[in-house]
Amino acid sequence: MxxxxxxxxxxxxxxxxxxxxxxxxxxxxxxxxxxxxxxxxxxxxxxxxxxxxxxxxxxxxxxxxxxxxxxxxxxxxxxxxxxxxxxxxxxTPFQQVNAIMSGMTMKEYEEMMNAGGRPMEGIRSKKEQNIG
Amino acid sequence: MAEIVAGFCTSHVPLLGRVIDGGRTQEPYWKPIFQGYEPTKKWLADLKPDVVIVIYNDHANGFSFKYTPTFAIGCADEFNPADEGHGPRHVPVVHGHSRLAWHMTESLVADQFDMTIMNEMDVDHGLTVPLSLACGQPEAWPFKVIPICVNVIQYPQPTAERCYLLGKAIRRAVESYDEDLKVVIAGTGGMSHQIHGARSGLINQKFDNWFIDKLTTSPAELTKISHAEYVREVGAEGMEIIMWLTMRGALDDNVDVLHRFYHVPAMNTAVGNVIMQNSRASA
CATH class of the missing domain: 1.10.700.10 (Dioxygenase LigAB, LigA subunit)
Structure with missing residues (x-):
């Protein structure tokens, strides 16, 4: 089932x-x-x-x-x-935890968020995955 | 008769509460967000509701995982702001409307919604941040509040459809109350965000805006979307936007949008704020 x-x-x-x-x-x-x-x-x-x-x-x-x-x-x-x-x-700022969990530096993570967040391309499905 | 005269939806990002409490709303990073809420503050101050029903979720603050009610209703006279790990927010105590809450509980249970009855409950940022965003920093909140807490953090959450139908049942409950009360309903949470794992930081502006469009014109379509699809599109934590459907269910099929605001980002989260009222009310 x-x-x-x-x-x-x-x-x-x-x-x-x-x-x-x-x-x-x-x-x-x-x-x-x-x-x-x-x-x-x-x-x-x-x-x-x-x-x-x-x-x-x-x-x-x-x-x-x-x-x-x-x-x-x-x-x-x-x-x-x-x-x-x-x-x-x-x-600990929580963004730092988020950066660590997604394998980024705090600076990279902050820049990504300020640019509009993590783009959806490649993170919807494991079939098209481009993370982790 | 009591009546739900309007509804609004808003994100409940905890950091926005800290920024308000710390007097930092005019800092360049935050200012555009708080400007976006000015119309809502003015609208609510002019409307002067007697009661606001707030649909929110707890984030393991007022509740622990010891028990997880799917839908809980606050029936007490007051609710204290929760200590979320660094002391409670310095915001007014939230005053309930116990008599209406008990009436709603009876009506909802008779209507097949088996609510958990909360006689003591601390309320976390999920409830207090929307109050701050909509009212600023008053000495006391200018209306009574009935908290309705929805489990959106532990699978299995209620379905989007169930959240929508709860809104319809809430409307029936309010409209069968014997006292004249002006009631507003607020749906909180969202918009897209995920704060754990390798997808941390996702923002889906396209889906968020589509969601607000559909929420306005054809909310029933949103009730057909599965949990997994919500998680996929708006993030594991962003799926809490299903609580906006409860607000929407309490209004007519035809609504007018009085205010619509969307901003990216507030740290990890897309911020949304919408005010709706029944079309006939504005005719």
């Missing part, structure tokens, strides 16, 4: 945040969302590794957080809206 979700598989450079992703990244996202509480932000900043042990994340997920490996976090089920919390705690 072709499921409606299969159509998403053809879209390049995009995570389809479905139930499988939710299950994979649940604890990672729970950690990221915990940073919405001021006391938790303080505790995380004081000892990041210790704070991370209070969530039932995988070691890979913990390491991706400590390394601020945004691409890896996304691969391991991180939700982008949860990841913004960590960037805010660090004071």
């Amino acid at each position: 072709t499921k409606p979700a299969d159509a998403f598989e053809d879209i390049p450079g995009t995570v389809h945040f479905n139930g499988e992703r939710l299950r994979q990244g649940y604890q990672l996202n729970k950690f990221l969302s915990s940073l919405l509480e001021p006391d938790n932000r303080k505790a995380f900043k004081a000892d990041q590794a210790a704070y991370l042990t209070s969530f039932k994340m995988t070691d890979e997920q913990r390491q991706a957080v400590l390394d601020r490996n945004w691409v890896r976090m996304l691969d391991l089920g991180g939700n982008i809206f949860c990841m913004t919390k960590l960037a805010l705690v660090d004071g």
